[in-house]
């Protein structure tokens with residue numbers, strides 16, 4: 001999901017953000033009332049997309065402002081961990097339509113501790129550990145969000161796990177159980193099987209008896225995804241995955257989950273058994289590196305599946321699209337999140353964390369996903385990296401952050417300071 005962001009506070013702004021509930025991504029709004037609150041300004045670290053392009057466009061800033069004043073239904077969360085999603089690779093390149101124009105703070109999910117609650121919030125309290133879903137704005141230390149989009153974390157769940165659940169698992173669950181209606185004995189093809197959504201799909205398939213999972217991924221990841229439940233890992237880089245699947249299952253598969261787009265959607269459609277379901281939920285083929293690639297976009301667009309309804313009828317197949325960002329039904333999201341938390345409690349799902357990066361290492365996090373190295377979820381940590389944690393051979397910081405300083409004064413109520421990030 002994605003949506004509104006937490007722009008820099010302007011002195012004249014009485015209300016910081018007035019987003020609809022799902023656009024829960026808010027930087028804290030200033031308080032004007034409590035003298036105690038005014039005494040101590042709030043400083044928090046935030047990753048800001050300053051323009052479209054490569055890694056250097058995401059800058060770490062420290063924002064300072066007055067203490068937030070919560071409106072009804074809102075909570076203030078101290079964020080401990082956030083998820084990196086493929087959508088943020090697209091967003092950085094200007095290819096994610098739900099993300100507002102820069103400067104904008106990305107981040108659609110996180111976990112943390114509630115620091116304050118709005119007056120009518122009854123079911124959340126200060127100190128609660130919560131998972132947060134948002135349209136954007138989660139890549140910062142402090143956020144004001146709608147309490148409705150916070151979910152209590154089970155005791156045994158780490159902050160990293162909590163941040164890894166919402167986007168990947170809601171997407172996987174809704175596609176498998178709401179759209180494709182996966183049932184015992186069915187077969188599923190998932191691309192990017194070693195990624196965040198891939199692991200979520202694989203784990204959820206295992207909650208249904210006798211489901212066969214075909215998963216495409218780079219070869220070095222096969223052992224891990226097979227251990228995770230992928231029945232047939234396929235190296236799409238060296239083999240034709242359509243041929244490989246046909247060798248194992250000549251009739252094809254019942255469900256294809258397609259996050260790639262372009263010619264892969266056509267292949268997916270061709271692989272469907274009669275009464276099978278194809279769900280298109282991404283366009284990763286548009287991304288070839290850190291910068292926008294117009295040729296890859298044109299190729300993906302040109303090769304996309306094109307059907308007329310008569311042909312579709314005669315094929316006895318279903319073609320669906322899924323995009324979590326366009327699901328505005330908070331009750332549906334909430335119901336599904338609670339089902340997922342139940343499954344977590346039963347030990348049936350558990351996010352696989354690939355790696356964790358502090359905010360100053362965001363470039364490394366992006367690079368890991370762009371270079372297709374991750375096996376599972378990449379997590380960002382708002383907390384500053386301690387000196388001793390820094391790798392001995394830490395490379396020189398690249399020029400992706402410059403330092404600007406501004407003093408807090410009566411006229412400007414929020415200040416922003418960019419800090420050095422690591423390469």
Ligand SMILES: NC(=O)c1ccc[n+]([C@@H]2O[C@H](COP(=O)([O-])OP(=O)(O)OC[C@H]3O[C@@H](n4cnc5c(N)ncnc54)[C@H](OP(=O)(O)O)[C@@H]3O)[C@@H](O)[C@H]2O)c1
Nearest residue numbers: 085086192195196197217218259281282284322323324372
């Ligand atoms: N519609 C929705 O609501 C929704 C929600 C969440 C995610 N998605 C989509 O689901 C897909 C997976 O998302 P995710 O966040 O879980 O990411 P992810 O799977 O962790 O993505 C990274 C992995 O995908 C593979 N990959 C394939 N093509 C790639 C490319 N062009 N660039 C980089 N990596 C590529 C690589 O693994 P291998 O080398 O093993 O292939 C890489 O390690 C994305 O297409 C995303 O847009 C859609």
